[in-house]
Amino acid sequence: MLETALKGSKKYWILIGVLFGLHGMGATAFLYQLSKGLTVTGMSRDVSWGLYIAQFTFLVGVAASAVMVVLPYYLHNVKEFGKITILGEFLAVAAVNMCLMFILVDLGKPMRMLNVILHPTPNSILFWDMVVLNGYLFLNIIIGWVVLSAERKEVAPPKWVKPLIYLSIPWAVSIHTVTAFLYAGLPGRHFWLTAIMAARFLASAFAAGPALLILLCLIVRKVSKFDPGKVAIQKVANIVVYAMIISIFFVVLEIFTAFYSQIPGHMHGFVYTFVGIHGHGNLVPWTWAFAIMAVIATLMLLCPPLRKNETTLAISCLLVFFSLWIEKGITLVITGFIPNPFDTITEYVPTIPELAITVGVWATGFLILTILYKVAVSVKEEIAS
Amino acid sequence: MSGNKSSGVRYGMVIDIDKCTGCTACSVACQQENNVPFREDETNKVRSITWMEIYQLDNGMPYPEYRQAYLPRLCLHCGASPYPPCTFVCPVNATHRDEDTGLVNHIPVRCIGCRYCISACSYHARYFNWWDPKWPKPMEEMLTPNVSPRMRGVVEKCTMCVHRLQLAKDRAFMEGRSELEEGEYVPACVESCPAKAMTFGNLLDPDSEVARLAKSSLAFRLLEKLGTEPKVYYLSSQDWIHKLADKVM
Numbered sequence: 001m002l003e004t005a006l007k008g009s010k011k012y013w014i015l016i017g018v019l020f021g022l023h024g025m026g027a028t029a030f031l032y033q034l035s036k037g038l039t040v041t042g043m044s045r046d047v048s049w050g051l052y053i054a055q056f057t058f059l060v061g062v063a064a065s066a067v068m069v070v071l072p073y074y075l076h077n078v079k080e081f082g083k084i085t086i087l088g089e090f091l092a093v094a095a096v097n098m099c100l101m102f103i104l105v106d107l108g109k110p111m112r113m114l115n116v117i118l119h120p121t122p123n124s125i126l127f128w129d130m131v132v133l134n135g136y137l138f139l140n141i142i143i144g145w146v147v148l149s150a151e152r153k154e155v156a157p158p159k160w161v162k163p164l165i166y167l168s169i170p171w172a173v174s175i176h177t178v179t180a181f182l183y184a185g186l187p188g189r190h191f192w193l194t195a196i197m198a199a200r201f202l203a204s205a206f207a208a209g210p211a212l213l214i215l216l217c218l219i220v221r222k223v224s225k226f227d228p229g230k231v232a233i234q235k236v237a238n239i240v241v242y243a244m245i246i247s248i249f250f251v252v253l254e255i256f257t258a259f260y261s262q263i264p265g266h267m268h269g270f271v272y273t274f275v276g277i278h279g280h281g282n283l284v285p286w287t288w289a290f291a292i293m294a295v296i297a298t299l300m301l302l303c304p305p306l307r308k309n310e311t312t313l314a315i316s317c318l319l320v321f322f323s324l325w326i327e328k329g330i331t332l333v334i335t336g337f338i339p340n341p342f343d344t345i346t347e348y349v350p351t352i353p354e355l356a357i358t359v360g361v362w363a364t365g366f367l368i369l370t371i372l373y374k375v376a377v378s379v380k381e382e383i384a385s
Numbered sequence: 386m387s388g389n390k391s392s393g394v395r396y397g398m399v400i401d402i403d404k405c406t407g408c409t410a411c412s413v414a415c416q417q418e419n420n421v422p423f424r425e426d427e428t429n430k431v432r433s434i435t436w437m438e439i440y441q442l443d444n445g446m447p448y449p450e451y452r453q454a455y456l457p458r459l460c461l462h463c464g465a466s467p468y469p470p471c472t473f474v475c476p477v478n479a480t481h482r483d484e485d486t487g488l489v490n491h492i493p494v495r496c497i498g499c500r501y502c503i504s505a506c507s508y509h510a511r512y513f514n515w516w517d518p519k520w521p522k523p524m525e526e527m528l529t530p531n532v533s534p535r536m537r538g539v540v541e542k543c544t545m546c547v548h549r550l551q552l553a554k555d556r557a558f559m560e561g562r563s564e565l566e567e568g569e570y571v572p573a574c575v576e577s578c579p580a581k582a583m584t585f586g587n588l589l590d591p592d593s594e595v596a597r598l599a600k601s602s603l604a605f606r607l608l609e610k611l612g613t614e615p616k617v618y619y620l621s622s623q624d625w626i627h628k629l630a631d632k633v634m
Contacts, residue, residue: 113497115495124501186474341509
């Protein structure tokens with residue numbers, strides 16, 4: 001089936017070339033980081049996790065979102081999703097790959113990463129994150145590939161894959177819950193010390209991931225003969241609306257709890273990201289960009305004519321994706337470290353090698369995504385003809 | 386609380402802030418004893434490695450009410466049960482608390498450098514090696530032979546000079562003793578303090594100086610409300626210093 005990815009239009013090869021080039025740039029920057037150490041990044045004692053771990057956190061959400069098409073299709077028999085479950089699963093594969101790469105580039109000693117398996121520690125949430133992420137990756141590769149192969153042969157998928165599909169549904173929830181627990185269980189980090197962290201993560205995941213899926217569906221329809229279907233896209237859009245409203249609601253809950261209780265440790269993080277403290281406010285423009293984009297996107301999605309029109313829907317989805325990317329891929333993780341437990345402020349700005357590696361990992365993920373989508377779309381076109 | 390009841394040993398420290406002059410002798414002694422690497426330019430305080438860091442505190446008042454003090458901060462070897470926050474999160478078992486002594490240790494050769502423990506430590510007591518450790522020419526021959534230097538990319542921390550405990554135990558064994566006497570095992574920082582502001586010993590031994598001081602009404606611990614149960618106590622007769630200790634809560 002993979003051979004279908006070797007035949008493509010000129011545009012396809014240009015896209016592959018560009019992504020491969022960016023991947024090369026990231027890989028070169030990573031070799032530089034490997035030779036100099038993490039000192040080439042902007043991280044420090046006080047902000048010990050930066051852009052890498054923040055991207056990882058966001059992408060876990062994108063990966064988990066595949067469940068939003070798999071669950072309705074397999075549990076509620078929503079037929080329209082039958083055509084796009086494969087797109088959701090392959091998006092999850094690419095996203096989990098990016099997650100794993102982001103953890104890898106964040107390690108001080110990446111060559112020792114197998115120690116996580118050699119010295120297993122069930123008390124560490126990071127150990128469980130390794131378990132659930134790898135499990136989810138394999139589940140989606142197997143399910144996606146087997147179901148697509150069966151579709152190509154125009155036979156029903158083998159029976160043994162059904163239990164795996166059902167397993168993948170709670171598993172998707174688990175990857176994001178475990179990732180939220182990475183943060184939510186640390187003493188002295190008030191910004192993260194909230195019981196709704198996992199719920200917040202899931203809500204924003206089910207908005208950002210499906211928003212990206214809608215954009216990908218629209219692109220697929222434009223560049224190929226495969227049509228994911230207008231009804232399916234609208235149904236995913238409904239999911240995005242609900243999840244986006246819940247996400248914003250959860251953020252409001254956090255702000256209320258912090259400011260009505262007036263507990264200093266709980267307020268500081270929000271003060272830092274929304275207005276800045278003592279002249280330190282690197283994240284202020286980002287936070288407002290998130291807030292404004294999130295509100296505009298929600299209003300646009302709530303308005304039926306704007307949601308039904310695919311051009312405005314695409315704009316709303318872009319806004320949803322980027323606003324939540326800022327929220328989880330930048331502000332949530334970094335603000336957790338500022339101010340530090342001793343109430344002093346150390347700012348964080350990513351360096352150029354750090355940005356290059358980040359872009360490189362995203363490009364590698366999209367390279368995987370492009371190839372997998374090419375396979376899926378080719379198979380779908382083959383059946384249709 | 387850590388420290389095995391049966392072993393009867395739980396090492397801890399008491400630092401008298403009223404006696405501390407902020408001379409940083411403890412910090413220098415620690416650096417030398419534990420082969421802590423340093424750089425020509427140590428101005429970047431958020432990347433330097435100082436197992437024993439000296440904080441300057443002040444009460445924020447204008448003259449003549451202005452008061453200041455120094456607070457030496459090492460790893461507090463948290464006694465929280467069942468684990469201290471840092472060892473609890475480590476995905477590779479590269480940091481560990483010896484339940485027979487209560488000392489929290491690091492295992493740098495196993496560390497993958499994920500820095501989860503740094504996020505989990507509320508005291509900034511864990512340090513990441515941002516650079517390759519390097520010493521200027523003559524100093525390389527002056528490294529402590531009992532302490533292995535750490536490599537770039539791993540996290541390290543105060544060990545309470547646990548190698549000194551090993552040496553003291555070896556000596557006692559050769560002399561046919563099974564128990565250490567008070568003062569036989571003392572970390573380099575305590576030994577170096579010219580103001581005698583630091584006291585080290587077994588907190589579980591009711592006759593020890595350290596246990597007596599830890600029970601003093603002047604004693605307090607940092608961010609005690611987090612429930613981390615630090616085994617490093619501070620003494621001060623000044624109220625404003627006590628208040629700073631729980632500041633963020």
